[in-house]
Amino acid sequence: MxxxxxxxxxxxxxxxxxxxxxxxxxxxxxxxxxxxxxxxxxxxxxxxxxxxxxxxxxxxxxxxxxxxxxxxxxxxxxxxxxxxxMYVHWKKLHRHGMRRAQDEVLPLYARTRRFRIYCSNVVPGILQTQAYATALLSTIARFQGTPDDAPEAAASRIERSDVLHQGDHRFAFLLEEAVLRYRIGPAETMASQLGYLLAVMALPNVSLGIIPTDAERQMWPLEAFYLFDDRQVSSELLTAAVNVTAPSEVAAYAKAFGEMSKGAVYGPRARALISGAINTLG
CATH class of the missing domain: 1.10.260.40 (lambda repressor-like DNA-binding domains)
Structure with a gap:
């Protein structure tokens, strides 16, 4: 290991x-x-x-x-x-609020051409609506005891999502089905967020797969991670952000992403799972 x-x-x-x-x-x-x-x-x-x-x-x-x-x-x-x-504690990163941390990663997103993003807990930041991002970031600030500038940080997070529509970028997203069910914010916030996922799936440079809860696993669920080309992996733990650049470790995350992709559903089947989650919101 x-x-x-x-x-x-x-x-x-x-x-x-x-x-x-x-x-x-x-x-x-x-x-x-x-x-x-x-x-x-x-x-x-x-x-x-x-x-x-x-x-x-x-x-x-x-x-x-x-x-x-x-x-x-x-x-x-x-x-x-x-x-x-390599290992940066969130409380240190967010000690002056979260807006600065959001702004600092914009250049990394701009220069990355191939994104592979896996999330087992929340919708990836680049796919979040402003209301969902604000609710999530406010919860994080409260838990960490750091300054709560969630609206400003969420605005920066939305700015980051411009790469979905600009430049030569390709995106492969893998979400555990549970992400569609975890309630972040009120029902209307979740419904809007899930609806946005349906819209994003139509983009020609986006692949969005959902791993059903009853899928036979090729890989066990992991912490959320973001693979930027083949150069860097950022993983989000409870207390820290982990940044990996060693080629062998980057390759291990790429392999894990490939294995988990085998159990995901795409297209109409993924849409059905998202729509089903919306319907449960009432």
């Missing part, structure tokens, strides 16, 4: 720590001397070098400067940021 994304992030931090230790040793410095040059306590140097405390960008630069290796700082800062972005 492959390592979990959180353990992969820790492995990246450990690799960075080894590189920093090698730089110190190549400079002929003891740990105590490096700490003195950086103005740190010896314990801080030890925590960084043993990957117990992630260094800041400034810490990396100070370390390299103290070792006479300032030229290596840019690469190490980039590696440090990549490790930090």
């Amino acid at each position: 492959t390592a979990s994304p959180s353990s992969a992030a820790q492995a990246a931090r450990e690799h960075l720590a080894v590189r920093l230790r090698d730089i110190r040793r190549d400079a002929g410095l003891t740990g105590e001397e490096l700490a003195r040059r950086c103005g740190w306590s010896p314990s801080k140097r030890s925590r960084i070098e043993n990957a117990r405390t992630p260094p800041s960008d400034a810490d990396v630069r100070d370390w390299c400067a103290a070792c006479g290796a300032a030229d290596q700082a840019p690469d190490l800062v980039a590696a440090n940021r990549q490790a930090d972005q």
